[in-house]
Amino acid sequence: MNLSICIITKNEKEKLIRAMQDLLSMEVEIVVVDTGSQDSTVQALSELKKQPHKARLKIAEFEWIDDFAAARNEAIKQATGKWIFMLDSDEYLMKPCDEKILEMLLRKHPGQVGRVLRRNLIPAKPAAREWISRVFEKAYYHYEGAIHEQLVPNDPQMQVVLFETNIYLEHDGYYGSDEERRKKATRNEALLLKELNERGDDPYLLYQLGKSYYMDGEMEKAAEQFDKALGFDVDEKLEYVQDLVETYGYALMNSGQTQKALGLEGVVDYFGHLADFCFMMGLIEMQNARFDEAILFFQKAAQVPQGKVEGVNSYLAYYNQGVIYECTGNKEKAIEMYRKCGNYPKAVTQLANLTKND
Template sequence: MVLVLDADEIVKQFDRNSILEFCNCSDNQSKVGRLKKVNEYEHSYGKRRYIERISRLFNKNSFCYSGTIHEQVVRKNKINYDTSNIDITIDHIGYFREVLKRTNKIYRNILMLKEELIKDQKDPYINYQLGKSYFLEKNYKKAVLYFKRSILSVDNFNYEYAEDLVESYGYALLNLNKFSETVIIEKYKRYYLSSLEYNFILALIYMNNSKSQQVVKTFLHCTEFKDSIKEVG
């Protein structure tokens, strides 16, 4: 088994026994372990912090990475595989303003992603990552273009990146003052209604569309979540 971490990720918490249990179980040789990744970055509506599960622990004899940038774990025999959550939490610091400024990471990513997109213009994940790169650059017009392309091509909104795609699309529209267009985000309630981050942006959308009753109801719903993942300033 190998555990993969990027240079801009820091392990914040782990349970050694549960990790060993996953690694030593023969049934898990064909599974991929998914750790918890905490991402934080700044935008016009404050600091945004979102949590995702990503595939990082696997048997290197059965799995490998595919893709030029933001690679995905795939099975070498191309067969679908199961995943299991593991007790590792990491902080991703690669989106911090000073890191992006120092490494010129956004510009590099955009060039590589556009090269990758030539292979398949409708690839939802590559379009999402391009939108994300422009979002971090605060080029919201281009971010909306690629987020929209991505969201129209996604065939499963349970994918690891799909919730952030929907929410980032909403924030990009808000930053462009396209308030009437932001109501499309409400369409994804059935997938993310149990997410604090989704409810928060939904409340912002209601507020900017003068839907007073929904604003109060949704913000109150946000207070019911145990852990706050939103900081606005």
């Protein structure tokens, strides 16, 4: 298959070697660009290259210049395949990829951008799924942006058309020690602030800066950046805008600004078809003691076939309805909702408490 899997890495030897295990069994080229590792990553890759594999492993080194797009573009330059699959060293194949189906999809969509489904593992929270653009023809695309870089066509007039691939990833980049997460957040925030200073306020960069603050637990600073981003005329159909609105709501709740969060009722017409948005609105209404409104949002979330965060359109929506019914004295409805949650531990506990004397 005429495909190059490109990975940029730095000081993530253990994760990278784990990610490589499934890839090496594929008949593809794997290009790893190291940007200055000091943890023997290059040596480990060199040993791996000596072993027999279906895949062809190519190792390159690139001096880190505080620019993720530059590193990714170097990986693309080093690749010889017609198609590029860009992968991070903390991402792993959830299941083996059927190469024949993937090759058929690539041939069917010349010049288009393939999306992969990624499951993000987040400490102490439900996993979240998202479709991300990662597969493309080398001749037509490159990356731009020092941080949270974006794939753009070489020809500004080219219309980007997306298609879904059969690639499913798991991402554990949010795990690690507090020191590691703080170091990564500090790096990202510095790069984003530098780019904002050079380019001026940009809604996407403000969103990413807010996300960085949010993941670092700085909720007030996150909400401030999200607020700035939403001050622009943004396209509500863009996925980052949808996530921007939802994360803004959580940042407001987590920083004690629950009444201000009610203002998001004004964008229900734009985002009310999304399970994650409806679930978030249910929590906002719940925190403002608007229980009837909260129930309606949770019911709506449960009617949407799919959500990004696991459970928002099923057991989490039912559980929160159960909590409201229990707190307002409607034991029968509370039991009904908790039973709908299946084996969700919190619901099992509440159900046991409500039925122990029955």
